[in-house]
Amino acid sequence: MPRNLTHQAKSLLLVVLLLLLWWFTPSFVKRGTEVIFSEFQAPAWTGMSYLKDLRSYWTNWGSSKEDLISAGMNLSRLNAAYVVRNQQVDSMERELRRLEGYFNLPSYPEYQYEVARVIKRDLTAWWQVLVIRKGINYGIEPGQAVIFSGGVVGRVQSVGAYTSTVELISSPHFRAAGHFESDDRPVEFRGGINPGLRAPTGTVSTVPVDLVASRKDPVRLTSSKLGGIFPDGLTIGWVYNLEPSSDGLFQTGKVMLDPRLQSLREIAVLIPIETRGDPGR
Amino acid sequence: MSDNGRISLIFICNLLLYFLVGELNFMLGSLSLHFHADALLILFFGLYLGRLGGLVSATILGFFADSVSPVPYGTYVIGYLSMWLFLIWGQKRIRRQNHTHVRFLAALTQFFWMVMLSIVIFSQDSMNTVYWNRILMEILFSTVLVYVFAWSWCRFQKNLLYSLGWNIEAEMSQI
Amino acid sequence: MNVQPPIRKSHDRLEPQVNSRLYLIYLVIGVCMLMLIGGLGYRQLFQREAHESAAERQNYRRILMPGPRGIIYDRDNTVLVGNRPLFSAVVYLNELRAEFREEYYNIVRQKRELGLKPDRFNTNITARKNVVQRYMNRLNQLLERKEEVDSKQIERHFSQSLLLPFPLIKDLPEKEYARLIAQVPLDSPIQILSGIARWYPFGEAAAHTLGFVSDSTEFPEGTVPGDQLLTFRNAGQIGRSGLEKHFNERLQGETGGEIWSVDPSGFQYERVVHETPGKGQNLQVSLDIDIQVTAEKAMGEKIGAVVAIEIETGEVLALVSKPSYDLNTLSPFISYKVDEEIREKGAWLNRATQGLYPPGSIFKLVTAIAALRAGVISAHTEIDCPGYKIVGKRAFHCHRLSGHGPEDLIGAIRDSCNVFFYTCGTELGVWGIANEARRFHLDQPTGIELPGETTRMLVPDPEWKASRFYGEGWFGGDTANMSIGQGFLLLTPIQMATFAASIASGTTFVKPTLLHDNPEIQKRDPLGLAPEKFALIKEGMRLAGERGTARLAGKPGMPVSGKTGTAQVRKDGKPTTLAWFVGFAPVQNPRIAIAVMIEGVPEQETNYGGGSTAAPIAKIVFEEYLGM
Missing domain, CATH: 3.90.1310.10 (Penicillin-binding protein 2a (Domain 2))
Known part of the structure; x- marks a missing residue:
């Protein structure tokens, strides 16, 4: 390094050299560093998530017996209700299979639910992603659907050995096929720019002109099985207003998404049963 | 301990900050807010530590951020190096012992970085007021937080080093 | 002389010693610069507009x-x-520029490795095809298709419409559209466009x-x-x-x-x-889709046409031409296969406005009106029908070979007696009939708002025959044939519908229109027949609808006035019978006029004719319109 250069000039020179080196680095090396750094920090995020679990465990430890007993009773009631619901769902499923067979309808893939903890949330203006505590080790693959009790969460964007990144439906780059409740024509849903301190939103387009939505009579936008990613009928959001598009052929509208999307702690990844490999567990 | 020792120590501190900010954002997510603390991660390397150590640390931290962000790979590395350069440039133009100067430079670095990021990620679809509202809000929020915490964070790192036998203040007054 | 150059030191502040030739160089450079600036200035000031x-x-x-x-x-x-x-799924070729270049260099490298000399032009074409095919393969994989891109199309698009989207798959079904929406990333060069x-x-x-x-x-x-x-x-x-x-x-x-x-x-x-x-x-438009669909259903698989007109306004309520085709198969484009199918069944022809047919017995109404106007016949005229009439040296038969016996005008219309009209026609002469037909605008297109309405309709006369058949004369037999709507006469179903409407309204021409509430006011000429004489025609038609040849067009509670016709033609070398019906309803204050024409091969249907084949179709349309 030349001796007569100032500290700043030397730094600049170094940075330029480094950038040049970066420019000529083969892409597989770059990809390699990406994987290494991603996998390297994954255990830290996972560890922090376990710490959070531990914290909530100790919080519960401090609860009174009365609280725990009443919580247990509530849970058993809920369980009983779900057992009944399960039976109803089973019989409806059988009926559905029968009708599908009767009308010769194609059957859509079934899914296995892989419940995972959320360990990191990155909800910025430019992207909205979650990192979850399960990865390739649980058979998760990019593109798989992610849901929660309130409906659609998003799609698996990338998968690491022990963690996966999920792109939320509120992310500006998210796009999915949906349909309105009681209408099976597919529409296009896109995530949107989400202003801070407010519930997330998205937009829906290519809505047929005969559909009506109003503040008094909002319509529910649900996932469409036609897209091949999500099962049918899971809530994406609610539409309170539809406006005609410029060509007069379609309508567009704002979709109000579930505010819980921003504070999710647990989600479920839908793994298509036929593609599921042996996770080796 | 060697010079490498203190760089490693500061690097670990900043890596810890990186994870802590991640935790903070986990909580802020429910308010639809996000704190970008990138300038804080680079600040100490740019203002108080040697050239090579700073360069390497900024690059590694950049790789950390890059590997989990859905931006073209390398954006954060280049960004962190640019921020580091900016801080190096600022070294001679501010009084590093003055907390207002340091806060101001850190906030300015953070501001420029976020504006750059907005431009990199900018697309045709982003040409609306909602986008810019959110961006400005996030820039304002992050810049203010960086301004508030910059001096405390530097002081903490200086004190840490001092307690282990490195006197940054004394080194600065020698230069 | 030994002149020592002055010794200069770096700290000396003396004026530099300048060689005088340097001034010359400065001058030349200065002049050049001036010329450049001047030229630039000129171009900026004077040629700016042109350059801009x-x-x-x-x-x-x-x-x-x-x-x-x-x-x-x-x-x-x-x-x-x-x-x-x-x-549709498209790519913008101009966004793939970098990939084209990369692929080009890849191909060049591969060829050089094989020791081949790459041809720049063809390599570019191959590179572009490979890149676009790669995106097509991505779609094939997602949609389970096996589409190939056409290199020629890519090149044409690349050179002529670079800024327009290049279609990979046009008209995606809903399922495929949804699949692509869900599975093609937003930032992919493949875009899903809605058109x-x-x-x-x-x-x-x-x-x-x-x-x-x-x-x-x-x-x-x-x-x-x-x-x-x-x-x-x-x-x-x-x-x-x-x-x-x-x-x-x-x-x-x-x-x-x-x-x-x-x-x-x-x-x-x-x-x-x-x-x-x-x-x-x-x-x-004036069409009533319920009436239209009813008429088409009533036609079934038969070949022919139905036209229904609202008499007061001339608005066409239904215009059917069979065989037809499903318009949805023609959108967004007509495939070769569909075109072939439609061509094979002869469905491109709009029989209602482009089909030319002899009107058969329906034309007897024209003969009757002409004869009444000329005074050849009156209310009291009775003509005996023995089942035939000799005109010249030839016997012209009635459709009832045993004859109708004595018939007056009303009876002749009701029974569609040929002999009565042979007699009227031959007494009236060809010009009387032809001129009457022309008064009803039967020699010209109706002017309906449809492209391609034929102009080749024909009301023959001796002059036409002489010019058409190299001076051949007009015979009495020709007049006899014409008086019952046979011979050279050629008319379209829509003309017959307007004719029915004009009789119903007592005018010579009701201009048909396909526009609803058309502001254009129609001028209608009166029929020019004394009311008591016109009443004879109407009564004849009413009786034909009640108990005559057209009785199947009405029913108790829904009397109609009508006239049937059956004509013989040769179509594609085969004898074909045309079954006609024209009529209107209600009998008092008529509101709707209908013409039905069915092409048929008599052997395929027993009792084939206007009364048995066309009238029942008209009945269904009348029922739909009158709500009965």
Whole structure:
């Protein structure tokens, strides 16, 4: 390094050299560093998530017996209700299979639910992603659907050995096929720019002109099985207003998404049963 | 301990900050807010530590951020190096012992970085007021937080080093 | 002389010693600079405009986008032709520039490794094809298709319409559209565009009347500025037949467009102007889709035409031509297979306005009116029908070979007695009949708002025959034939419908229209027949509808006035019988007039004729219109 250069000039020179080196680095090396750094920090995020679990465990430890007993009773009631619901769902499923067979309808893939903890949330203006505590080790693959009790969460964007990144439906780059409740024509849903301190939103387009939505009579936008990613009928959001598009052929509208999307702690990844490999567990 | 020792120590501190900010954002997510603390991660390397150590640390931290962000790979590395350069440039133009100067430079670095990021990620679809509202809000929020915490964070790192036998203040007054 | 040059030291502040030749060089450079500045100034000041416009032409490209077509409604505001979304997967070739280049170098490298010398032109073509095929393969994989891209199409698009989307798959079904929406990333070069195709909710109904459209770049420029710029046109739709063609200008949307600034090689980078296209005007037509569909159902698989007209306004309520085709199979484009199918069954022809047929016995009404007006017959005229009449040296038979016996005009219309009209016609003469037919506008198109209405209808006379058959004379037999609607006469079903409407309204011509509430006022000429004489015609038709040949067109409680006809022609070398019915209802204050014509081969149906084949179809239409 030349001796007569100032500290700043030397730094600049170094940075330029480094950038040049970066420019000529083969892409597989770059990809390699990406994987290494991603996998390297994954255990830290996972560890922090376990710490959070531990914290909530100790919080519960401090609860009174009365609280725990009443919580247990509530849970058993809920369980009983779900057992009944399960039976109803089973019989409806059988009926559905029968009708599908009767009308010769194609059957859509079934899914296995892989419940995972959320360990990191990155909800910025430019992207909205979650990192979850399960990865390739649980058979998760990019593109798989992610849901929660309130409906659609998003799609698996990338998968690491022990963690996966999920792109939320509120992310500006998210796009999915949906349909309105009681209408099976597919529409296009896109995530949107989400202003801070407010519930997330998205937009829906290519809505047929005969559909009506109003503040008094909002319509529910649900996932469409036609897209091949999500099962049918899971809530994406609610539409309170539809406006005609410029060509007069379609309508567009704002979709109000579930505010819980921003504070999710647990989600479920839908793994298509036929593609599921042996996770080796 | 060697010079490498203190760089490693500061690097670990900043890596810890990186994870802590991640935790903070986990909580802020429910308010639809996000704190970008990138300038804080680079600040100490740019203002108080040697050239090579700073360069390497900024690059590694950049790789950390890059590997989990859905931006073209390398954006954060280049960004962190640019921020580091900016801080190096600022070294001679501010009084590093003055907390207002340091806060101001850190906030300015953070501001420029976020504006750059907005431009990199900018697309045709982003040409609306909602986008810019959110961006400005996030820039304002992050810049203010960086301004508030910059001096405390530097002081903490200086004190840490001092307690282990490195006197940054004394080194600065020698230069 | 030993002159020692002065010793200069770095700290000396002496004026430098300048060689005088340097001044010359400075001068030359100065002059050159002045010339340059002067030239630049001149170009800037004086040729600026020319350069600016040239630069503009080079730097900007204009893309015109046609607006969606207007909707066609029936008289009750039911959509007959609408627009449906058309989703297609496209790539923008200009966005693939970097990939084309990369692929080009890959191919070059591979060829060099094999020791081959790459041909620059062909390698570029192959590179472009490979890249586009790669995206097509991605679609194939997602949609389980096996599509191949056509290199020629890519090259044509690349050189002529670089800024327009290159279609990979046109008209994606809903399922495929949804799949691509869900599985193609937003930032992928593959984009899913929504366009417009015509949609026909009633499929085959009124296919010939409504018409179809085809892709075209022939649309007006609109108000997008920059008509001097290099312009690309997105494909729009242009009416090719029927109402779509006739009212093309009205239905066509307002053109919108964009202007993009481009780099020197024509790749776009910034949009500078955007104008949204506007929708075309809607059209409300006179058709009543319920009547139309009823008439088509009543026709079944028969070949022929039905025309129903509202007498008061001349509005066409139904216009059927069979065989027909499903308009949806023609949108967004007509495939070769569909074209072949339609051609094979002869369905392209609109039999109602383009089909020429001898009208048969229906024409007896013209003969009767002519004879009454000329005083050849009166209310009291009775003619004996022995079953035949000798004209010249030839016997012309009645359809009842045993004869009708003595018949007056009313009876002759009711029974459709040929002998009565042979007698009237031969006494009246050919010119009397021909002129009467012309008074009813039977020698000219009706002027309905449909393209392609034939102009070759024929009301013959001796002059026509002489010119057509090299001076051959007009014989009495020709007049006899003409008086019962046979011979050389050729008319269209829509003419017969307007004829029925004009008789019902006591006028000579009711101009048919396909527009609902058409502001154009029709001038109608009176029939020119004394009321008591006109009453004879109407009574004859009423009786024909009540108990005569047209009785199957009415029913108790729904009396109709009508006239049937059965004519023989040779079609494609085979004898074909035409079954006709014209009539109107209600008998008092008629509101609807109908003409039905069915082409048929007699062997295929027993009792084939106007009364048994055409009248029942008319009855169903009358029922629908009158709500009975």
